[in-house]
Amino acid sequence: MNSQALQFCAELAQKTRIHCLKMVNKGKSGHIGSMLSMADMLPVIYTQILNVDPKDPKKADRDRFILSKGHGGAALLSVLAELGFFPLDWLDQYYCDNGKLSGHISHHIPGVEFSTGSLGHGLPVACGMAMAAKQAGKKHRIFCLSSDGDLNEGSSWEAIMLAGQHHYDNLIMLVDYNRLQALGKSKDIIDLESLSEKLKLFGWAVREADGHDQMAVYESLRDLPLVNGKPTAVIYHTVKGKGVSFMENEYKWHYGGLTDELLAEALKEVEAAK
Amino acid sequence: MRKAFNKELLEIAKKDPRVFMILADIGYGEIEDFANTFPDRFINCGVAEQNMTGVACGVAMEGNIAITYSIANFPTLRCLEQVRNDVCYHNANVKIIIIGGGMAYGELGISHHSTEDIAIMRSLPNMVVLAPCDIPEAVALTREMMKYEGPVYFRCGYKGEPDIHSGPIEAKIGGSAQIRDGKDATVFFAGTVGINAKKAVEQLAAEGINCRLVSLYSIKPIDKEAIIRAAKETGGIVVLEEHNIDGGVGSAVAEVLMDSGNGNVPFKRLAMPDVNATKVGCQAWMREQYGLGTADVINAVKNMVK
Numbered sequence: 297m298n299s300q301a302l303q304f305c306a307e308l309a310q311k312t313r314i315h316c317l318k319m320v321n322k323g324k325s326g327h328i329g330s331m332l333s334m335a336d337m338l339p340v341i342y343t344q345i346l347n348v349d350p351k352d353p354k355k356a357d358r359d360r361f362i363l364s365k366g367h368g369g370a371a372l373l374s375v376l377a378e379l380g381f382f383p384l385d386w387l388d389q390y391y392c393d394n395g396k397l398s399g400h401i402s403h404h405i406p407g408v409e410f411s412t413g414s415l416g417h418g419l420p421v422a423c424g425m426a427m428a429a430k431q432a433g434k435k436h437r438i439f440c441l442s443s444d445g446d447l448n449e450g451s452s453w454e455a456i457m458l459a460g461q462h463h464y465d466n467l468i469m470l471v472d473y474n475r476l477q478a479l480g481k482s483k484d485i486i487d488l489e490s491l492s493e494k495l496k497l498f499g500w501a502v503r504e505a506d507g508h509d510q511m512a513v514y515e516s517l518r519d520l521p522l523v524n525g526k527p528t529a530v531i532y533h534t535v536k537g538k539g540v541s542f543m544e545n546e547y548k549w550h551y552g553g554l555t556d557e558l559l560a561e562a563l564k565e566v567e568a569a570k
Numbered sequence: 571m572r573k574a575f576n577k578e579l580l581e582i583a584k585k586d587p588r589v590f591m592i593l594a595d596i597g598y599g600e601i602e603d604f605a606n607t608f609p610d611r612f613i614n615c616g617v618a619e620q621n622m623t624g625v626a627c628g629v630a631m632e633g634n635i636a637i638t639y640s641i642a643n644f645p646t647l648r649c650l651e652q653v654r655n656d657v658c659y660h661n662a663n664v665k666i667i668i669i670g671g672g673m674a675y676g677e678l679g680i681s682h683h684s685t686e687d688i689a690i691m692r693s694l695p696n697m698v699v700l701a702p703c704d705i706p707e708a709v710a711l712t713r714e715m716m717k718y719e720g721p722v723y724f725r726c727g728y729k730g731e732p733d734i735h736s737g738p739i740e741a742k743i744g745g746s747a748q749i750r751d752g753k754d755a756t757v758f759f760a761g762t763v764g765i766n767a768k769k770a771v772e773q774l775a776a777e778g779i780n781c782r783l784v785s786l787y788s789i790k791p792i793d794k795e796a797i798i799r800a801a802k803e804t805g806g807i808v809v810l811e812e813h814n815i816d817g818g819v820g821s822a823v824a825e826v827l828m829d830s831g832n833g834n835v836p837f838k839r840l841a842m843p844d845v846n847a848t849k850v851g852c853q854a855w856m857r858e859q860y861g862l863g864t865a866d867v868i869n870a871v872k873n874m875v876k
Contacts (some may be wrong), residue, residue, distance in 0.1 A: 356837060410631075411659055414651055420621045423657055424628020424636070428590070431610045432632070451652070454621035462613070 323391025329549030364418020381407030401457035416449025460499025507532025672812030689817025752780030806836030
């Protein structure tokens with residue numbers, strides 16, 4: 297990734313944060329912490345890694361990207377809008393009556409591969425896509441972005457076991473690993489540690505990276521699969537609420553609403569981070 | 571019936587390379603031919619029905635037809651949210667097959683009784699609900715199901731069920747099958763419990779009470795026209811089903827009658843009472859115990875026509 301691309305990704309991450317803050321404030325919705333947590337990785341994934349085309353969102357050989365942590369959907373929607381999958385002004389119609397965009401992502405929106413919202417649904421579907429692509433000899437890859445909470449679900453681990461068993465090396469699980477979930481620290485609720493070791497024992501090739509260092513995100517995904525014959529997992533160490541100091545590492549921003557005053561404070565900080 | 575289903579599916583899969591079978595470690599003695607013939611279109615997900623259903627959805631979204639197949643409630647209630655959010659919301663081409671609708675696994679107990687499935691499956695948008703009563707219907711409906719693009723729930727029987735039809739039939743989604751005609755009353759049924767309706771109607775005929783007998787093998791969409799016609803042309807309607815009385819085929823027929831302004835027709839549902847079935851016994855015995863026997867149908871009709 298050259299410096300120009302890196303600059304573009306940094307600006308896209310900043311725009312994504314601004315969109316999300318405004319959308320959550322206007323919609324009086326939640327999950328801003330979860331959105332900001334993945335705001336740096338999504339621009340890199342969508343502009344540098346995935347084979348996707350905003351002008352042809354359903355092209356047959358596209359890489360599939362499933363956001364299993366669908367509650368953070370506004371971040372993905374912001375990236376898709378900025379890249380031209382659908383008009384930017386749709387973002388003004390988020391979480392409102394007669395709105396275009398629901399709080400959890402829907403496949404009715406161009407560029408959204410799969411609807412999620414209830415956790416534990418992404419990885420099984422990604423496994424099915426991986427199986428079918430392999431059977432048909434197709435070369436597209438299947439990415440699934442998971443999270444601490446998503447990995448509490450038994451169905452996620454059913455899929456993790458299956459992917460290891462069947463060597464789906466066209467499947468890439470990304471983990472937005474901010475170590476917080478709805479009601480507190482993951483360590484105090486369901487401690488996933490050592491996630492890396494667990495996934496290795498289940499037959500996955502595992503890499504870890506800083507999910508807010510965009511060059512590191514790029515480097516983590518440029519040589520897929522990590523190991524031929526194994527599904528790939530990349531665990532991104534992230535900070536819930538990243539970019540807004542009063543939200544960072546505070547689990548209350550899983551749900552917390554954003555008042556006009558707090559929005560102004562947050563925007564000031566994000567905009568100053570240029 | 572499961573053998574007839576698997577045989578028909580295998581024949582279809584030989585001609586259509588889009589057919590995949592996605593299992594959760596159920597199907598011993600039945601699925602091996604498919605697995606051996608099409609190893610690259612077969613996967614056993616292990617005892618993991620949520621994953622089975624999600625995988626099937628992913629396989630279907632890549633342009634295929636995915637079959638999930640298991641006993642009783644395992645591919646429906648165990649993974650209901652995957653059926654709702656993944657399969658139905660995405661209108662994915664997934665066919666959910668259960669073996670042993672109703673109390674086919676009677677002696678195994680309530681975990682293996684599928685007696686709320688129709689109410690739940692028919693409430694899901696995009697879902698087609700089919701319940702063949704015998705092998706001719708199972709074969710015809712398997713063909714129709716595989717031609718249809720979208721989610722289908724197929725409530726298959728188990729084994730050794732007697733035929734109700736006298737030979738092969740044509741069936742269609744949204745259709746029904748009239749087995750005999752009569753004016754005194756109509757007995758509707760769905761599924762293999764229909765054998766009790768057939769025996770009852772034959773006995774009633776011997777006593778001079780002539781009933782129309784109709785298999786409502788397509789529960790959603792349901793054959794509204796056949797139901798309304800029965801209300802107008804016959805003296806009353808009895809509905810027999812092997813399902814909880816709430817929300818099943820009887821409820822679906824009642825909805826059609828009320829919505830069409832035919833709510834005044836004499837009407838009786840014969841279904842499982844709203845209890846957990848704690849008695850232990852085979853399917854035929856359990857049917858008698860819970861009000862679904864031949865005598866129950868005869869009594870219901872006689873009470874209606876007297």
